[in-house]
Amino acid sequence: MKILAxxxxxxxxxLFADVGEVVRVDGRKLTAEQVIDADVLLVRSVTQVNRQLLALNTQLQFVGSATIGMDHIDQVYLTERNICYTNAPGCNATAVGEYAFIAMLELARRFEQPLKNKTVGIIGAGNTGSALQKCLQAYGVKVLLHDPLLATSDDPRNFVALDELITRCDVISLHVPLTKSGAHPTWYLFDEARLASLRPDCWLLNCCRGEVIDNRALFAIKQLRDDLKLVLDVWEGEPHPMAELVPYVDIATPHIAGYSLEGKARGTFMLYEALMAHLGLTAHKSMDELLPPLWSQQLNPASVPDENALLSLVRLVYDLRDDDLVFRNRFLNHNGFDLMRKNHKHRREFSALRLANHAGSDVDWVLKLGFSGVGL
Structure with missing residues (x-):
């Protein structure tokens, strides 16, 4: 069995070497000729899996995408070909939620506007939006949710209309899939009109897909409204961000919000489990075997008395400023965007840091953020 990854x-x-021959490929430049004799195809969002890519292949039986989104997968065509396909929903939800939370703490420090005094709107309350909600609520921040699909489901949470959220929120974080059709398309969801309607001093974060925001309209709005603060991890036209927009973005990174070691491992592991099930085999490996051990920090969580101390604690796990600096220095280099993503291997999630839990200390809110705790 040939596994193209x-x-x-x-x-x-x-995970897969025991199942078949693993061959590594450049997912962004993958050709039909390379896929011709593959039995299994493992991709990320940079690969369009469609009729053109699979035109020469007659034996493919499984496609796995280590991503949340499926907009790069031609599901209709794969179904016609009777090719099993799957993705990894929720694999990097914690990483994305923590990234957005950390970015908010960084903005709070930079502009001396405490996050706890803000009302945060989350647009898209699925896996990643819910992970951010968890962090914010653990910290005691007021949250409003907008998700028209979940609002009509049996989800017990309260949802508000999009325009109401924009009117009421000081911070808005985007966590929607990219769709161009249906009752609630998200392509250019934030166009010039919506961008202009943002509250004074609003913080806008995009950690889902670049085209959810009209980047040219965003650039034009920023010429008029310096009060708006921006965090962009995703960009229209990736891997070639709009160069003139970058200087106006307060935190800029190359689509790595979900790139924690835990998130990456979880995505690949979910595909491993799915392939083993497809083949009727037992998945005998575990995700814990893949990850480095937890870090231990002899720090009493009760010694996190304010937002500055919390940010200092968070930076022990992941200092977002490092990726922002690298992005600004390298995004215009040849293949700079993709190389930054390829070489991004250092980030952990909050759970990688084990904190000392002193008896009698009120640490629930710190542990609810996701840090590991151990009694002393």
Whole structure:
């Protein structure tokens, strides 16, 4: 069995080498000729899996995407070909939620506007939006949710209309899939009119897909409204961000919000489990085998008395400023965007840091953020 896997997908050999021959490929430049004799195809969002890519292949039986979104997968065509396909929903939800939370703490410090005094609107309350909600509520921040699909489901949470959210929120974080059709398309969801309607001093974060915001309209709005603060992890036209927009973005990164070691491992592991089930085999490996051990920090969580102390604690796990600096220095380089993503291997999630839990200390809110705790 030949397993074709994106070169930037981690832990593939550790999980799949016993199943078949693993061949690494550049997912963004993958051709039909390369796929001709593949039995299994493991991709990320940079690969369009469609009729053109699979035109020469007659034996493919499984496609796995280590992503939340499926907009790069031609599901109708794969169904016609009777090719099993799957993705990894929720694999990097914690990482994305923590990224957005950390970015808010960084803005709060930079502009001396405490996050706890803000009302945060989350647009898209699925896996990643819910992970951000968890962090914010653990910290005691007021949250409003907008998700028209979940609002008509049996989800017990309260939802508000989009225009109401924009009117009431000081911070808005985007966590929607990219869709161009249906009752609630998200392509250019934030066009010039919506961008202009944002509250004074609003913080806008995009951690889902670049085209959810009209980047040219955003650039034009920023010429008129310096009060708006921006965090962009995703960009229209990736891997070639709009160069003139970058200087106006307060925190800029190359689509790595979900790129924690845990998130990457979880995505690959979910595909491993799905392939083993498809083949009727037992998945005998575990995700814990893939990750480095937890870090131990002899720090009493009760010694986190304010927002500055919390940000200092968070930076022990992931200092977002590092990725922002690298992005600004390298995004215009040849293949700079993709190389930054490929080489991004250092980030952990809050759970990687084990904090000392002193008896009698009120640490629930710190642990609810996701940090690991151990009694002393």
């Amino acid at each position: 994106d070169e930037n997908m981690p832990y593939v050999e550790a």
